[in-house]
Amino acid sequence: MHFRNLTSKYIYLISWLPALFFLWVNVSGFTLIELNIDLNPGDMSDTVQFDLSAQSEVILHLEMNSNTNWAVSGMESAVLTLFIDENYEDRNQDIVLFNGEQPFIYQVSIGRFDLGTHTLQFYFDGEKSSPNADHIHIEKWDIITIKSDDENYDIVRFSPILYGRDDNYYTDTPLLMWHEIEIADKYRWLKYSIIWTNEDGGTSSSNLMSRWGRTTDIEWIYWVRIDSTGNILEDYYQGSGHTTSTFHGEKVDDHPILKTVTLNNMVSDEGISDYKFFLSPQRSKGEDYSREILMDNNPWTYKIMTEEMINEGKYESPADPFTVDVSDTRNYLYLEFNSQMQGIDLRLTFGVKLKDDLSWYYSDHNDPAVQSVNKTGWRRTTIELPEGTFNDNLDSLKIIGYSDDDFSIIITDLSKIFMISNDFTLMKFPLVWKENVVLDEINSMALFAFDGLTAIAESQFAMTPDNFSLVQNYPNPFNASTSFRYQLSNPCKVVLKIYNIEGQEIKTLINKYHYSPGLYTIRWDGRNNAARVVSSGLYFYRITAGKFTQTRKMTIIK
Numbered sequence: 001m002h003f004r005n006l007t008s009k010y011i012y013l014i015s016w017l018p019a020l021f022f023l024w025v026n027v028s029g030f031t032l033i034e035l036n037i038d039l040n041p042g043d044m045s046d047t048v049q050f051d052l053s054a055q056s057e058v059i060l061h062l063e064m065n066s067n068t069n070w071a072v073s074g075m076e077s078a079v080l081t082l083f084i085d086e087n088y089e090d091r092n093q094d095i096v097l098f099n100g101e102q103p104f105i106y107q108v109s110i111g112r113f114d115l116g117t118h119t120l121q122f123y124f125d126g127e128k129s130s131p132n133a134d135h136i137h138i139e140k141w142d143i144i145t146i147k148s149d150d151e152n153y154d155i156v157r158f159s160p161i162l163y164g165r166d167d168n169y170y171t172d173t174p175l176l177m178w179h180e181i182e183i184a185d186k187y188r189w190l191k192y193s194i195i196w197t198n199e200d201g202g203t204s205s206s207n208l209m210s211r212w213g214r215t216t217d218i219e220w221i222y223w224v225r226i227d228s229t230g231n232i233l234e235d236y237y238q239g240s241g242h243t244t245s246t247f248h249g250e251k252v253d254d255h256p257i258l259k260t261v262t263l264n265n266m267v268s269d270e271g272i273s274d275y276k277f278f279l280s281p282q283r284s285k286g287e288d289y290s291r292e293i294l295m296d297n298n299p300w301t302y303k304i305m306t307e308e309m310i311n312e313g314k315y316e317s318p319a320d321p322f323t324v325d326v327s328d329t330r331n332y333l334y335l336e337f338n339s340q341m342q343g344i345d346l347r348l349t350f351g352v353k354l355k356d357d358l359s360w361y362y363s364d365h366n367d368p369a370v371q372s373v374n375k376t377g378w379r380r381t382t383i384e385l386p387e388g389t390f391n392d393n394l395d396s397l398k399i400i401g402y403s404d405d406d407f408s409i410i411i412t413d414l415s416k417i418f419m420i421s422n423d424f425t426l427m428k429f430p431l432v433w434k435e436n437v438v439l440d441e442i443n444s445m446a447l448f449a450f451d452g453l454t455a456i457a458e459s460q461f462a463m464t465p466d467n468f469s470l471v472q473n474y475p476n477p478f479n480a481s482t483s484f485r486y487q488l489s490n491p492c493k494v495v496l497k498i499y500n501i502e503g504q505e506i507k508t509l510i511n512k513y514h515y516s517p518g519l520y521t522i523r524w525d526g527r528n529n530a531a532r533v534v535s536s537g538l539y540f541y542r543i544t545a546g547k548f549t550q551t552r553k554m555t556i557i558k
Contacts, residue, residue: 032063032105032140039080039136041126048120048141055114056145057156059280063105063140066097068133070197071307076170078133079275081123084110090252093161093278094128096173098197098304103139107176107280109159112253128169128274144282154230155179155281158190160222161252162267163259164275171308172217172265173197175301177279178294186228192281193220194265195294195301198308201263205314206324207371210349210364213334213380215314215326216305217265218291222247222256240266288415290336290378296416296426297489297517302329303424321384324365329420331389332382335363336416341376343407348373348439351398352383360398361385378413391419391427394450401439411437411446417453428487429453430471468548473524473541477555483523484541488514492546496522499540506534509541526556533558 037045052058066078077096084091095106110120124136146156162174175195182189199208199217208215223244224235232254239245240262249269250257255278259271285293295301306329309315319327335350349372351360363381364370373379385393401409418428431453437446471485484496496510506528514520528534536558542551 032061032142035138035141037122037138039122039124041124041129041134043124045122049117050143051117052113052115052145054147055112056147057112057153058110059144059156059282060108060110061105061142062138063103064097064136064138065101065103066133067135068097068100068130070098070100070304071310073311074130075132076130076311078136079125079128079169080136081125082110083121083123085118093276096169097136098173099300107282109156109278109280111255130170154226155190157254158224159281160192160256160258162221162277163271163273164277165260166274168275171198172200174277174279175304176283176294176298177281178283178285179281180284187233188226190224190226191220192222193218193291194279196265197304199264205326209326209332209382211371211373213292213382214295214305215309216295216301219265221258221267237267237269239268242266290380292380299424299426302420305329319387321361321386322365324367324370327384330422331387332384334380334382334418336378336380337411338378338413338415339376340410340412343403344405345403346374346407346409347402348409349400350381350383351400352385352394353396354389354393355395397448397450397453399437399439399446401444406441409439432474468545470543470550470552472552473554477557479557481523481525482554483521485521486543488517488520488545490517490546495544497542499542501538506539
């Protein structure tokens with residue numbers, strides 16, 4: 001519930017949000033309040049007010065745009081500085097407007113505040129912005145308050161404040177923060193990670209694409225263990241050289257202050273800079289995904305990643321998939337998988353063959369100098385393909401394991417294969433993975449046809465946007481049981497029902513709210529709502545997920 005009273009340039013706001021829903025805020029579902037503020041370099045806005053009914057941690061959403069372009073040198077971004085309660089030292093932070101002229105909702109924390117009225121001011125800092133940035137438009141805003149009795153309060157309470165490098169307005173900019181929770185006995189570990197636009201030092205772009213499936217940098221920066229009453233037992237940060245170091249720095253309330261100190265975005269608990277970031281930690285991820293799922297759920301990150309590579313001249317031209325140099329991210333096939341690996345100096349690589357093309361294209365470019373996946377767990381990789389490759393060009397997928405000694409690699413999941421469209425929509429294959437694949441020194445390769453991986457006929461073969469989708473059930477036709485898979489990009493209520501050919505409801509498989517985006521699977525044993533086995537014939541199944549609806553057909557053979 002929101003109570004709003006708008007008077008000229010002042011806005012009064014009391015904001016409340018259900019505890020569970022907070023973790024998966026879908027900003028497109030919020031009705032943001034009009035601000036309609038225009039700023040030129042050096043301009044300070046009038047004061048905007050918000051009221052709190054109790055002491056709270058506060059998250060701010062701002063819908064903004066600027067006359068900038070992240071891909072163009074000298075026009076990358078405009079920097080907006082927030083000042084809270086006219087405090088120009090402790091209660092301030094910077095927002096780098098990296099998305100240019102396209103309106104975008106920037107999500108930041110602004111800290112802990114007591115009951116009462118508080119103020120915000122917006123300052124266009126021209127000295128921190130790109131030279132040719134001369135306009136910021138703030139369209140709308142909203143705040144989210146998290147009170148101390150909210151079960152998610154600690155997630156926001158301990159989120160870190162990060163001082164950046166002085167070049168972060170055009171490179172290696174923090175894009176988003178997320179949290180992870182691990183329960184151990186009566187204690188909780190809270191871990192905070194950030195996705196940066198790029199990595200200017202450390203791993204090369206070709207190694208990033210082969211080993212991680214991206215050129216962004218993803219790192220954890222702060223880790224804290226708390227007891228059942230919220231007391232800190234120990235806390236750490238990721239220092240230079242990927243070292244885990246005990247935190248001894250200063251804090252604002254319970255928010256640790258960190259500073260980026262390396263070109264590959266390691267941090268320190270000492271020092272400050274001219275750029276201060278305080279991102280919202282409200283996003284999270286499920287256990288059964290790689291970290292890159294945060295990028296998939298926020299596909300604009302691929303756009304910014306690509307534009308920074310263009311700006312820095314890191315793409316080869318013309319593109320050549322047989323060289324290790326990277327090309328535009330839209331020339332790649334992206335794969336997510338889960339594996340268990342044992343051995344020394346392991347290499348796990350993937351290859352793709354196209355129709356009417358005798359060549360194989362490999363994730364490591366068939367070059368041992370390029371790093372490949374070598375660790376257990378959920379991982380990503382990419383395969384560079386010739387420019388202009390479409391989904392219907394794909395013929396075969398090869399998975400190869402290698403070591404100089406005995407080894408074992410078990411691929412337990414191949415959960416996602418997708419490409420990126422020209423407008424940075426993630427186009428995902430309706431993938432079906434049937435069994436574990438074991439690679440060792442005797443059998444080091446597995447080969448699959450893409451038609452088999454999708455379990456549908458070639459004429460029906462198509463990729464679907466990475467938002468809401470319902471995959472064809474498998475097996476189909478079926479006798480005893482079949483499985484349904486569906487993809488959610490946002491939290492929503494999901495209803496999945498089965499109907500006969502006359503349109504009569506046979507079975508309700510799902511009718512509940514899903515709080516986590518992701519890929520879900522449910523099996524049906526062929527029984528109706530009365531627990532009776534249904535007869536042979538043609539049936540339809542329909543999913544409703546929020547405003548998304550899709551219907552498919554299936555056949556039962558007894």
